[in-house]
Amino acid sequence: MKLTVIGGGGFRVPQIFAAISAGDAQLRVTELWLYDTSAERLDVIGNVLAQLVPALDRPPRVHTTTHLGDALDGADYVFSAIRIGGTAGRISDEHTALRLGVIGQETVGPGGLAYALRTVPHALRLAEQIAERAPGAWTINFTNPAGILTEAMRGVLGNRVVSICDTPIGLMRRAAGAVGQDPRDADFDYVGLNHLGWLRSLNVDGHDALPELLASDERLDGIEEARLFGFEWVRALGTIPNEYLFYYYQHREAMARLTGGEPTRGEYLDAQQSAFYRAAGETPERALELWDATRHERESSYMGESRPEDERYGRRAEDVEGGGYSEVALDLMTGLATGEASTMILGVGNDSRGSGELIVPQLSPEAVIEVPCTVDRDGVHPHRVAPLTGEMTGLMTTVKASEQLVLRALAEGSRELAWRAFANHPLVDSVAVARELVDAYCAATPEVGALLR
Known part of the structure; x- marks a missing residue:
């Protein structure tokens, strides 16, 4: 193979x-x-x-x-x-x-x-x-x-x-562990887009254990996302959000961290990765040793701007360890190749259930969404999820509209559509700024500038 x-x-x-x-x-x-x-x-x-x-x-x-x-x-x-x-x-x-x-x-x-x-x-x-x-x-x-x-x-x-993305399934596994359940035996409801989603139920033996989990400070303390958003907020939502919703729910705090004078994540990784590849190239016999040390540092500081001060540069060991995206990829390939059915959260087309049924009726058929799926030799089978309601609907539909406007902009070579995509996004608060963003990105990447007229 x-x-x-x-x-x-x-x-x-x-x-x-x-x-x-x-x-x-x-x-x-x-x-x-x-x-x-x-x-x-x-x-x-x-x-x-x-x-x-x-x-x-x-x-x-x-x-x-x-x-x-x-x-x-x-x-x-x-x-x-x-x-x-x-x-x-x-x-x-x-x-x-x-x-x-x-x-x-x-x-x-x-x-x-x-x-x-x-x-x-x-x-x-x-x-x-x-x-x-x-x-x-x-x-x-x-x-x-x-x-x-x-x-x-x-x-x-x-x-x-x-x-694939390891953050949704990692959230589900942490939640299952918090209620003493093997994640492989839990049924659950998760819905969203990439880096934007919510764990909405966690069924153990036919019983939804999520309300009990949300009611317990002790159990919530074992879930990275609950500590990130605060116990009161996840209880108010009645769900546990994907950690990337930090940029939406705590926008002001995110901006304060990002503009606080420290290197951006890109700058941090550029320095770290450049140092690794340079050192491993100069001393190839130490490549594994250097890689392992760099990996631990990288994962410990992941999304540092979103974390409490005592975790910003040293995440809890239980949050760092685990299979990550490589394990998700292996589970996916294993199910497809061997028929050993496995359930995971994957990014699939909204129309992937077939027969004209849309998983999230508020979105277009071609929209890629993240939902639980069973994988076996016959392919990837998205689950039905509970109806999308309230503010979750508004955020998902708005962000997906921006994503699809970007795809249209590239397909049609339209800078105007790109401007609309940026202006529509909930994290861009001015159409004038949206136009400046598009022009700046086009100038920074001539290939993009040549595509968008």
Whole structure:
């Protein structure tokens, strides 16, 4: 079985390698192909993987290449984790927004829309190459902003492309653990978009344990998201939100943190990743040691601007450890390949249940949403979810409208539609600022500027 990683020189590739090499992994990957435009980064990650091999039970053969066709030919699964523009592009996205007084975050608000403008054309070209060279492959998208990118790629690949994110399933697992339940035995209701969603029920033996969980300070203290938003707010909502809703629910606090004089997340990662690749290139025999230390530091500081002061640069150990997105990807591939049914939260088309039934009737059929899905040899089967009501409906429909306007803007080459996309987003509070954002992002990325007339 051949697995291809697009963005194979990326920092988190060793986590995928370790997951598929585990002795208890039901999926047997025999060939791992890593494609990247940077031969230097491929060399570094190749050294990390080689040094991991002695501790692994069933490592696949690893191939690295800068030739996309070789990587894709005959692939059974394609994992997309690309970063168009690199960390420099992320830094530009962040600072452009912050200079204009709006949230500067990679996937949320104007930063996410800018990232989409830069990345969608490349994602579409990749989808076309997959359709030509590996037409039977399943494509797993982890490239951000995952919802927009997957929606674009579905126009080429249909239901054989889905997106994954580890934050929703991590939330569900923490909630199940807080009530003493094995997450594999829990039924649950979750609905949202990528980096915008809510856990709305947690059924154990036919009983919804979420109200009891919300009523207990002790149990809520074990859930990272509840500590982030405050117990009173999650009780008021009657749900537990995805952590990225921090930028919406606590916008003022987020802006204060982001403009407090510390490096942005992009700047932090640029410095950290550059130091790692440089040091691992100079001392290849230490590649694994350097990678492991860098990984722990990176995950401990994840979304630091959203956390209480005592957790900003040192998350609780139980929140850092875990399989993360590599485990979600492995579970997805295992279900598809072996038929061993597994339930997870995936980004799928709103019309993926078939027969004209929309999962969220308030959204268009092509909208990509995140909901619980059962995966088996017959494919990905989205669950029905409880009706979407109240303020959740308003936020989801508004944000999805902005995402779809961005896709229309790129398809039609319209800067005016891009302006409307930014102006419509709830985190952009001025149409004049929206126009400045679009013009600034077009100037920063000439490729985008040439597309949007």
